[in-house]
Amino acid sequence: MKKLLLALMIALNVSCGPPPPDQATASARPRRGIDFEQARRQMVEEQIEARGVTDSRVLEAMSRVPRHEYVPVRYRTFAYNDTPLRIEFEQTISQPYIVALMTELVQPEPDDRILEIGTGTGYQAAVAAELVSEVYSIEIIPELARSAAERLERLGVSNVVVRTGDGYLGWPEQSPFDGILVTAGAEHIPEPLVEQLRPGARMVIPVGDSSSVQMLRVVERLPGGEVEIRDIIPVRFVPLRRNRPRTP
Ligand code: SAH
Numbered sequence: 001m002k003k004l005l006l007a008l009m010i011a012l013n014v015s016c017g018p019p020p021p022d023q024a025t026a027s028a029r030p031r032r033g034i035d036f037e038q039a040r041r042q043m044v045e046e047q048i049e050a051r052g053v054t055d056s057r058v059l060e061a062m063s064r065v066p067r068h069e070y071v072p073v074r075y076r077t078f079a080y081n082d083t084p085l086r087i088e089f090e091q092t093i094s095q096p097y098i099v100a101l102m103t104e105l106v107q108p109e110p111d112d113r114i115l116e117i118g119t120g121t122g123y124q125a126a127v128a129a130e131l132v133s134e135v136y137s138i139e140i141i142p143e144l145a146r147s148a149a150e151r152l153e154r155l156g157v158s159n160v161v162v163r164t165g166d167g168y169l170g171w172p173e174q175s176p177f178d179g180i181l182v183t184a185g186a187e188h189i190p191e192p193l194v195e196q197l198r199p200g201a202r203m204v205i206p207v208g209d210s211s212s213v214q215m216l217r218v219v220e221r222l223p224g225g226e227v228e229i230r231d232i233i234p235v236r237f238v239p240l241r242r243n244r245p246r247t248p
Contacts, residue, residue: 036068039080043067047082048100055104061130062100069155070123089141091238093121094183098216098235100127102181105204105218105232108132112178115196117167117240122148124183125160135160136174138167140241166243170196177201185214185237189229197221210239 044063053059068079071093075085084092094102102124108114112132116125119139125148129135139145142164149162163171167182168190175196180203182193187210193203200223208214216232 034077036066036080040067043080043082043096044100047095047097051097051101053097053100053104057108057131058100058104058127061103061127062096064130065123065126066155067096067123070121070126070151087121087144088147089144091120091141091144093123094237099124101232102183102204102216103127103131105216106179106181106202108179113174114179114181115171115174115177115193116181116183117170117193118183119145119148119162120183122152122157122160122162124181125162126152126155126157128181129157129160132178133159136171136177137162138165138171140164140166140243166241168192168240168242172196179203180205182206182240183237184240185210185235186240189217189219190240194219194221194227199223199225206235206237212236 040063044059048062049059068076071079071085072087078085082095082097084095087093106114108128108131110133113134113136114128114132116128116135116137119125119137125135125137137160139148139162145162145164152160152162170192176198177196178198178201180193180197182203182205185206185208189205189207197203199221201221203219204216205219206214206216213234213236216235218230218232220228222228
């Protein structure tokens with residue numbers, strides 16, 4: 001019971017939501033000589049392995065991808081901290097543990113094609129890209145989609161395709177997918193995304209009221225076509241927005 005409580009407390013702390021105000025306002029200039037590689041190793045050990053992520057490929061990917069290249073320059077010194085960070089347009093880059101957990105839950109295989117909803121900085125896409133053959137990522141804010149695509153190209157990540165659009169609808173032309181990662185909180189499980197899962201594949205998605213806590217869920221499309229849903233932990237993500245049609 002104690003263990004469960006502790007896990008819950010950690011989980012509530014480990015969301016994608018905005019960082020505490022002291023960090024958001026800190027005028028953090030990157031310290032000279034900061035050893036990002038060592039910070040990354042420590043992040044993997046203390047935040048990710050320690051909380052029970054065991055997939056060695058996921059742990060290796062997390063220790064390879066240079067998270068500090070994805071966060072805004074003013075937050076570089078916080079890049080490997082146990083926290084989400086603000087990015088442009090009031091969005092956030094998720095906490096490292098949540099990125100690792102979601103990646104593990106989708107069970108990536110080398111030949112897989114994965115869909116991500118909510119490109120943001122491109123970090124989660126880059127982590128997945130280390131583990132699968134192709135990542136398709138949809139971002140609703142055009143400026144974020146553009147800067148993530150440029151960043152990924154600059155960092156030599158060549159197996160991620162980014163496009164602007166409403167991820168609720170998925171990417172039917174490229175479906176079916178071997179896994180779907182939704183990195184924004186949805187009010188319900190989007191039916192188009194379930195339909196774009198290959199039988200046997202999983203979607204990892206935070207579901208619930210966007211103004212409070214959501215439940216991280218794994219939605220598995222079973223080979224027979226039925227859908228199985230598992231609750232993992234409570235999390236807090238920025239909302240999955242919809243482009244509502246304009247009324248005339
Ligand atoms: N995965 C990102 C962080 C995601 S933050 C990273 O690693 O940096 C959530 C992102 O989802 C935001 O960038 C937000 O603009 C985007 N988003 C919100 N609603 C969306 C939708 N309907 N379709 C696609 N992207 C959406």
